[in-house]
Amino acid sequence: MLMKDGVKMIVLIGIVILAIAAYVGLLVYQQRIRRQVATLTTKKEAMEAIPLKDELQLVGQLSLTGQSLEDYENLQSDFSEITENRFTRIDDQLAQLLSDSRGVNLIQLRQNLTKVTTLVDQTDELIKSVQEQLTHLQEVDKQHRAAVKELEQKYQGLRKTLLAKNFAFGPSIDGLEEQLSQLEDNFDTFSRLTQEGDHQRAADVLNQLHDDTAVLEGLIKAIPPLYKDLTVVFPDQVKELRSGYQQLSADNYHFGDQNVPEMISTIEDHISANLDTLGDLRPDDAKVVNDRIATQIDSIYDLMQTEIDAKSPVEANLDGVAKFIAHAQNQSHALMAELDRLSQNYTLDHQEIETARELNEQLRGIDGIYQRDMQDLTGKTATYSQVLAHQEQQQKDLEQIEQQQADILKSVAGLADEEKQARDTLQQFDFDLHSLRRQVENLNLPGIPQTYLDYFFVVRDEVAQLATDMDQPQIDMERITKQLLIIQTDLDTLQEKTDDxxxxxxxAEQLLQYANRYQTSHENVATASKEAADLFENKHQYAKALETIATVLDEVEPGSYKRLEDAYYQSKGKEKPKRDTDDTK
Structure with missing residues (x-):
């Protein structure tokens, strides 16, 4: 029983504690609501303190019209909405919220607090928007009034410039004044709209005024230098060109196919046409044409200067070119004569005569141009720059021709020496062949290997053919040279075969004699000696006979062959050759 009473007491205490906690929480939340109401009240009072009405009255004094007036009236409506509606609603909702904060409907309190907070924030934003727009209207009015003064001064300056310097604009002056008058009319419209306070329409006019004014200022800046070139600079230069051409013509200067008077007249036509372009207020197009005119004028100056500069070197080069041509012609005649002489005895395989004839024709062409230039110079009809170009090309061509002539002469100059050397070599070949034949005959061999004889006869025939070719009325030295190289190589090979x-x-003879000492005691030596003797006496295969007997001797007396071989070459006073000793090769 006592335990049940204790449990009940604990539950009761818990309930009491919860109730106290809930009550305390309610009091805290109510206090928080009241603080937020106080904050919103302060914010609303700050908004009321803003002198929005004074600002509206100040802007209202601007005598606004049009869109600007409509914007202002909308701002007045916003002001009425704020002061007559929103402030009242904020006061009512804050008072109601403060009253409800003593109750216990916490959800309703939260909803009402959110609602009034939103209203206060929106009102604050609206006030700021009204202030900004009022400030903008004031600023636009200020800017437009300042623009009126600025543009008025600028147009007065432009008018003064056009009046004081109308001579600098030539045919453009009427168009410029017309544009200025149009600008002034538009300025009057802008000024009137500004005074009336219709700043929206005034802004549109002002933008166009700025653009058109910039265009007019650009024209006023661009046209005078272009007009000066067309009326002063270019005419003076044209006058100087015409006078210069007349003077040069009187001094017998000519300009080829260039019609200088016609070129000058064309420039004058361009100047006249470009003045019309300036009168149409098209300075960009006029500048393009002016640049083209300047280029044309410079080209005529350059044309004249080129002829003036060419005269002195032309006169200075005349004697040198004439001597160079004469020298090259003499060289050509000498070369042709030498080639004709050599062609009687030698075959010229590299088209030397044809090339020399071509060079001679080139010389004829060069001399023909030179003679025509001389006639023009004598007749005072020459274009100096053309003559100078001819002289410079002639110098290059003559240098090239002389070099080719020298190359041809050099290539044939040694033919006689080459022939003499070839004959000496042929004589030496014949001597070498007889010497080799005597060496082989002195051996008194039972016979000569056929392979050796065949090679010997080939070389002998080559030497005989060379002798025949050398005895021809016309010798082909290029072919002779090739034959000499081939025969020399073949003779060297024949020498090696003879030595072998x-x-x-x-x-083989020495080893067969040496082997006699072993024939009775060594059957294999006797057999090898018989075979080697047959190879030597009957088949004339001396290298094979040597190999046969040498092999068996090394078997019965190791090192005997090398000893006998070394003694043989030592007696001959020469080193042992490193070559194949097969008679068949």
């Missing part, structure tokens, strides 16, 4: 034949035959 001599060495192998003499060594």
């Amino acid at each position: 034949l001599i060495d192998s035959s003499e060594l």
